Amino acid sequence: MPANPVYDVIGVGFGPSNLALAIAMAEAGEEVTGLFLERQPRFGWHRGMLIEDATMQVSFLKDLVTMRNPVSEFSFLSYLHSADRLADFINQKSLFPLRVEFHDYLEWAAGRLGHLARYGHEVIAVEPVTEDGAVTCFDVTARNGADTTTYRARNLVFGVGLEPHLPDGATLSDRVWHNKDLLARVERLTADPRRVAVVGAGQSAAEVTKFLHDRFPRAEVCAVFSRYGYSPSDDSPFANRVFDPDAVDQYFAAPEHVKEMILDYHANTNYSVVDTELIEELYRRTYQEKVLGEPRLRVFNVSRVAEAVETGDGVRATVESLTTHEKTVLDCDVVVYATGYRPADPLRLLGSLRARCRRDERNRPVVGRDYRVATDAALRAGVYLQGSTEHSHGISSSLLSTTAVRAGQILQSITGRRDAPLALSGWLPGRAIE
Numbered sequence: 352m353p354a355n356p357v358y359d360v361i362g363v364g365f366g367p368s369n370l371a372l373a374i375a376m377a378e379a380g381e382e383v384t385g386l387f388l389e390r391q392p393r394f395g396w397h398r399g400m401l402i403e404d405a406t407m408q409v410s411f412l413k414d415l416v417t418m419r420n421p422v423s424e425f426s427f428l429s430y431l432h433s434a435d436r437l438a439d440f441i442n443q444k445s446l447f448p449l450r451v452e453f454h455d456y457l458e459w460a461a462g463r464l465g466h467l468a469r470y471g472h473e474v475i476a477v478e479p480v481t482e483d484g485a486v487t488c489f490d491v492t493a494r495n496g497a498d499t500t501t502y503r504a505r506n507l508v509f510g511v512g513l514e515p516h517l518p519d520g521a522t523l524s525d526r527v528w529h530n531k532d533l534l535a536r537v538e539r540l541t542a543d544p545r546r547v548a549v550v551g552a553g554q555s556a557a558e559v560t561k562f563l564h565d566r567f568p569r570a571e572v573c574a575v576f577s578r579y580g581y582s583p584s585d586d587s588p589f590a591n592r593v594f595d596p597d598a599v600d601q602y603f604a605a606p607e608h609v610k611e612m613i614l615d616y617h618a619n620t621n622y623s624v625v626d627t628e629l630i631e632e633l634y635r636r637t638y639q640e641k642v643l644g645e646p647r648l649r650v651f652n653v654s655r656v657a658e659a660v661e662t663g664d665g666v667r668a669t670v671e672s673l674t675t676h677e678k679t680v681l682d683c684d685v686v687v688y689a690t691g692y693r694p695a696d697p698l699r700l701l702g703s704l705r706a707r708c709r710r711d712e713r714n715r716p717v718v719g720r721d722y723r724v725a726t727d728a729a730l731r732a733g734v735y736l737q738g739s740t741e742h743s744h745g746i747s748s749s750l751l752s753t754t755a756v757r758a759g760q761i762l763q764s765i766t767g768r769r770d771a772p773l774a775l776s777g778w779l780p781g782r783a784i785e
């Protein structure tokens with residue numbers, strides 16, 4: 352490789368989405384050059400929520416490769432084989448591995464492609480490289496500690512994930528956490544909490560509630576949410592088809608009102624819902640504690656945290672009933688917001704180039720079926736999105752279900768559009784390609 356190559360692909364972020372793309376590139380017969388820039392110091396998939404007994408919400412067959420290439424060496428089964436656990440896994444008779452185990456699988460796959468990744472590299476800017484009036488490449492600047500480095504590529508693939516969401520007025524602190532940091536925060540506690548509050552009614556909130564209830568056997572755990580009760584996720588087979596690769600085709604082709612209808616009907620396959628087993632376990636605990644006269648897991652349903660004020664040695668959370676407006680003051684050691692994630696503007700890193708990307712009437716990026724952002728004609732270099740495409744490609748966009756297939760489709764689009772020869776010409780940042 353020349354000292355300053357022009358890559359075919361620079362991936363921003365090296366989570367499962369771009370890892371799947373890196374594998375697809377490695378498996379492609381033709382030479383496609385790429386580099387993946389990841390801000391974390393090492394590979395990590397939602398490390399803060401790697402609760403020991405939490406399981407995947409998706410079949411292991413929806414790993415990084417199998418739906419695209421069932422004979423790939425990067426499959427979960429290959430990983431199990433290399434870890435000498437294949438037979439033991441089969442005997443378990445479950446499609447849903449522990450999240451800890453799936454993390455290990457992802458790390459194993461990322462390790463095999465370590466030469467394509469630069470960890471500790473946060474992408475902070477993207478500049479156009481212009482030839483004869485057209486943008487044919489991007490200069491991508493990444494910060495690594497005090498240093499910055501600029502890399503050049505013909506295509507950018509954003510796989511930057513989602514951002515933690517907090518309700519209006521909530522702010523994070525040493526005692527007010529988002530669940531994304533759960534495990535690291537718990538490890539740093541200097542004393543066992545006496546009371547914690549968990550805000551939210553989705554899978555993560557229920558997992559955090561159970562985890563804290565287990566971990567601190569003398570603490571009161573208060574679950575606060577606006578629903579009447581935790582609701583089960585619909586993982587029945589017909590509904591589950593909404594996560595199929597074919598469903599993306601149908602969704603993409605559908606008129607806007609039908610898209611909204613599909614998302615509405617099937618939101619309960621993913622949003623604000625919980626595994627039935629976990630719901631039953633939490634209910635069993637509250638009932639048992641009621642019988643024993645020692646309620647420790649308290650549910651404040653149809654409620655919200657109206658205020659959470661730091662008091663020096665704790666957080667005073669005011670919980671308000673949405674039905675009666677009655678207020679209950681809870682002096683907590685910790686409040687955990689398990690209130691989900693939202694897509695950030697996927698194009699925020701594009702700087703002046705953002706204005707050249709097309710937006711729909713609701714200001715969302717217009718994205719082709721091949722996940723390429725629609726731009727003006729003179730922006731010829733490609734910008735692709737992994738995630739942040741729920742409005743155009745449907746509910747599986749930010750999940751693992753279609754990761755393998757999507758990576759293949761993006762790679763196909765990139766190689767299909769490639770008209771310039773792949774010669775790795777040398778270049779200097781800010782200068783046009785010679």
Ligand SMILES: Cc1cc2nc3c(=O)[nH]c(=O)nc-3n(C[C@H](O)[C@H](O)[C@H](O)COP(=O)(O)OP(=O)(O)OC[C@H]3O[C@@H](n4cnc5c(N)ncnc54)[C@H](O)[C@@H]3O)c2cc1C
Pocket residue numbers: 363364365366367368369388389390391395396397400406407408409472473474475510511512513555737738749750751752
């Ligand atoms: C606790 C939890 C459990 C989940 N379980 C499941 C599940 O069982 N099944 C399922 O289908 N989905 C699940 N999800 C959904 C989840 O979004 C996907 O599993 C998956 O993480 C999506 O992969 P991704 O690569 O698109 O995003 P991410 O995994 O979020 O990866 C994005 C990466 O980009 C990096 N990054 C961001 N900005 C920059 C930048 N400027 N420069 C460099 N790097 C950057 C981040 O550090 C991160 O590593 C879960 C989510 C959570 C939070």
